[in-house]
Amino acid sequence: MPLLEIENLQKTFGAHTALHHFAMQVERGEFITFLGPSGCGKTTVLRMIAGFETPTRGTIRLAGRDVTHLRTRQRKVGMVFQSYALFPNMTVAENIGFGLKVLRRPQAEIRARVDEMLALIKLPTLGERYPWQLSGGQQQRVALARAIAGKPQVLLLDEPLSALDAKIRVSLREDIRALQRELGITSIFVTHDQEEALSISDRIVVMNEGRIEQVGTPSEIYNFPRTRFVASFVGTLNVLAGQVLDPATGRIAVEGQELVTAHALASGDAGKKRLLAVRPEAIVLEAPAAGRNSLAATVEEVSFLGSVVRIRARVRDSVLSLDIFNDPNRRLPERGQPVTLGFSHENLLVLEESATASS
Structure with a gap:
């Protein structure tokens, strides 16, 4: 179980609907990330799971128990906020042990658990310091320790790394993931950072305008996006407009040239326009080859980015980007040079209509 x-979680604020029919299941020990732009509803869902917001409609069950209308302290959830939310007049140790103190746990048990948490977050000697004496990364570690000190069933993390600089963010996100695996604690992480989501999640829930666009593993979300929104929000994407020639064989006309998809299309798609996508790293410069897609193009720009070279090439009215690894022994194409862009049938994605557009 x-x-x-x-189930069917909805939230309205006056005339505005912030969340539409949100439904999913989270397995024990999973690390789930809610990913999407600001205002898409991801924090609203998190706050309803925590008990800080009441759903307009829908049900939330934790370990088989309906907690939809229970208070936060009755749910056995831990919460880590973006702003740390540490008590400035309490030491690190007092902050970590605060929840246990509220639960009236014995003092000896609190001390032992605090020491355990300090060791776990790699700050064993800083228990007597105050929050203002710590760096941002250290404060967030303390907030994390406070959230898990009471052994919650679910750990909720609301953009906990957004206030930190880039280098500390990478280090701390790796620590959070390692800690989650070590403890086996079910966790839900909210972020708008695609790299963050891809690097630490078991599954990602991509959200847009209060709806779920797609749920899947990081590999599924990146390699097989179902809608244009998911494909464009997660990573860089080339989008092409095509017209279906033969659904059974997956033949599609794009800018006066013919491409083939890996799978047959719906029989009713004949003559219809469909949006296609291909990632920059999936495209190579090559002569036409049997069993592969190819497009005749003209180089517009070549940008040297260190380990990667990004080439922009025009195919009639469309411009595609492709990324190739830097090879000092390889001669790069020049602006205005005709080239052939090649990619496999599997790397040509046929996009569905966005969840927001189809509602």
Whole structure:
């Protein structure tokens, strides 16, 4: 049985609907990330799971128990906020042990758990310091320790790394993931950073305008996006407009040239326009080859980015980007040079209509 079950969750604020029919299940020990732009509803869902917001409609079950209308302290969830939210007048140790103190745990048990948490977050000697004496990364570690000190069933993290600089963010996100695996704690992480989501998640829930666009593993989300929104929000993408020639064989006309998809299309798609996508790293410069797609193009720009060279090439009215590894022994194409862009049938994605557009 899933540890967390969310059914038909909806939230309205006056005339505005912030969340539409959100539903998913989270297995015990999973690390789930809610990914999407600001205002897409991801924090709203997190706050309803925590008990800080009441759903307009829908049900939340934790370990089989309906917690939809229970108070936060009755849910056994831990929360880590973007702003740390540490008590400035308490030491690090007092902050970590605060929740246990509220639960009236014995003092000896609190001390032992605090020491355990300090060791776990790699700050064993800083228990007597105050938050203002710590760096941002150290403060967020303390907030994390406070959230897990009470052994919650679910750990909720609301953009906990957004206030930190880039280098510390990378280090701390790796530590959070390692800690989550070590403890086996079910976690839900909110972010708008695609790299962050891809690097630490078991599954990603991509959200847009209060709806789920797609749920999948990082590999599925990046390599097989179902909608234009997912494809463009997660990574860099080339989007092409095509017209279906033969659905059975997957033949599509694009800018006066013919491409083939890896799978047959719906029989009713004949003559219809469809959006296609291909990642820059999936395209190579090569002569036409049997069993592969190719497009005749003209080089518009060559940008040297260190380990990668990005080439922009025009195919009639469309411009495509392709990324190739830097090879000092390889001669790069020049602006205005005709080239052939090649990619496999599998790397040509046929996009579905966005969840927001189809509602």
